[in-house]
Amino acid sequence: MSLSRRKLANDLSFSTLAWGAWRLRNSPDINSDNDILRLVETALDLGITTIDHADIYGNYGCEELFGNALAKASHLRQKMEIVTKCDIALACEGKPENRINHYNTSKKHILASVESSLRNLRTDHIDALLLHRPDPLMIADEVADAFNQLKRDGKVRYFGVSNFTPSQFNLLQSRLEAPMITNQVECSVLELAPVFDGTFDLMQQNRISPMIWSPLGGARLFRDKDDAVAAHLRPVLEDMRVKYDAPGIGEIAIAWLLALPCQPIPVLGTMKPERLKDATTACSIRLDRQDWFTILVAAQGHPVP
Numbered sequence: 290m291s292l293s294r295r296k297l298a299n300d301l302s303f304s305t306l307a308w309g310a311w312r313l314r315n316s317p318d319i320n321s322d323n324d325i326l327r328l329v330e331t332a333l334d335l336g337i338t339t340i341d342h343a344d345i346y347g348n349y350g351c352e353e354l355f356g357n358a359l360a361k362a363s364h365l366r367q368k369m370e371i372v373t374k375c376d377i378a379l380a381c382e383g384k385p386e387n388r389i390n391h392y393n394t395s396k397k398h399i400l401a402s403v404e405s406s407l408r409n410l411r412t413d414h415i416d417a418l419l420l421h422r423p424d425p426l427m428i429a430d431e432v433a434d435a436f437n438q439l440k441r442d443g444k445v446r447y448f449g450v451s452n453f454t455p456s457q458f459n460l461l462q463s464r465l466e467a468p469m470i471t472n473q474v475e476c477s478v479l480e481l482a483p484v485f486d487g488t489f490d491l492m493q494q495n496r497i498s499p500m501i502w503s504p505l506g507g508a509r510l511f512r513d514k515d516d517a518v519a520a521h522l523r524p525v526l527e528d529m530r531v532k533y534d535a536p537g538i539g540e541i542a543i544a545w546l547l548a549l550p551c552q553p554i555p556v557l558g559t560m561k562p563e564r565l566k567d568a569t570t571a572c573s574i575r576l577d578r579q580d581w582f583t584i585l586v587a588a589q590g591h592p593v594p
């Protein structure tokens with residue numbers, strides 16, 4: 290069964306589940322171009338066609354790793370949508386100009402970052418460029434200017450943001466010619482903020498699908514023995530796993546996100562092809578309303594008022 294898709298613009302849709310490259314450089318499962326290609330080909334075969342990057346992932350190394358692998362199977366590029374991000378500037382090896390971690394939404398930085406992403410990813414265009422973090426020094430008109438130039442030059446098709454509050458989103462949108470296509474935020478049964486702070490309300494109001502990072506709490510859901518909320522949630526999710534015949538509790542956690550009316554796009558972080566396959570089963574799980582609330586109550590630690 291092919292994965293459903295979310296329409297983000299007239300000529301842009303993303304797969305309902307995306308895959309993210311953040312952990313590409315630190316995973317014991319990834320040791321060669323072939324490992325990357327096996328993962329990407331599995332994702333594409335499953336209908337997971339949206340690939341999430343950022344310039345800084347792996348200390349500015351993940352885009353290049355991915356691009357080098359892609360260069361060996363360049364026919365795959367047209368089968369995927371590439372998302373990448375810019376504006377975080379890391380003080381790390383190879384970046385002596387960054388004396389401190391900071392954000393940079395200047396036109397100069399955005400244009401230079403895109404040039405570097407295109408080079409590293411070995412592609413001639415990016416499907417969606419996101420500002421990675423809200424920058425308190427952001428001049429919205431200057432960002433708009435950069436976005437217009439990138440669009441005009443055919444280097445970036447669409448734009449969005451990540452980790453923006455509703456007011457930050459509205460500020461930037463007010464200066465842009467085209468609607469932004471997403472706000473990528475953290476959400477999971479372990480991180481409920483955007484469900485209640487207006488972030489997802491704004492997305493539903495504007496019919497924009499948010500992308501969701503760390504949909505499994507970045508593995509805390511499975512591994513963290515000291516996380517009291519995760520420990521409390523596990524048996525509840527396990528009951529649901531049995532009831533809905535899911536491969537694991539992770540699929541229930543993803544189905545819980547997919548039930549949100551803002552039509553989110555969870556970005557999976559696994560580096561294991563078999564876990565990508567399991568995750569797609571979450572798309573056919575329809576949690577009963579009261580089961581959805583049972584998980585919410587376990588996550589919050591108190592009943593709804």
Ligand SMILES: NC(=O)c1ccc[n+]([C@@H]2O[C@H](COP(=O)([O-])OP(=O)(O)OC[C@H]3O[C@@H](n4cnc5c(N)ncnc54)[C@H](OP(=O)(O)O)[C@@H]3O)[C@@H](O)[C@H]2O)c1
Nearest residue numbers: 309310311341451502503504505506507508511558559560
């Ligand atoms: N915009 C932002 O600020 C931002 C921030 C962070 C991340 N992101 C994006 O979001 C993507 C996903 O984030 P994430 O990696 O934290 O997502 P995640 O899917 O919540 O966590 C992935 C981690 O969970 C582990 N895992 C998955 N299924 C498991 C299972 N059944 N049992 C045990 N461990 C399991 C994975 O290990 P295995 O590899 O071993 O499966 C991996 O270490 C990133 O790749 C990146 O693209 C964006």
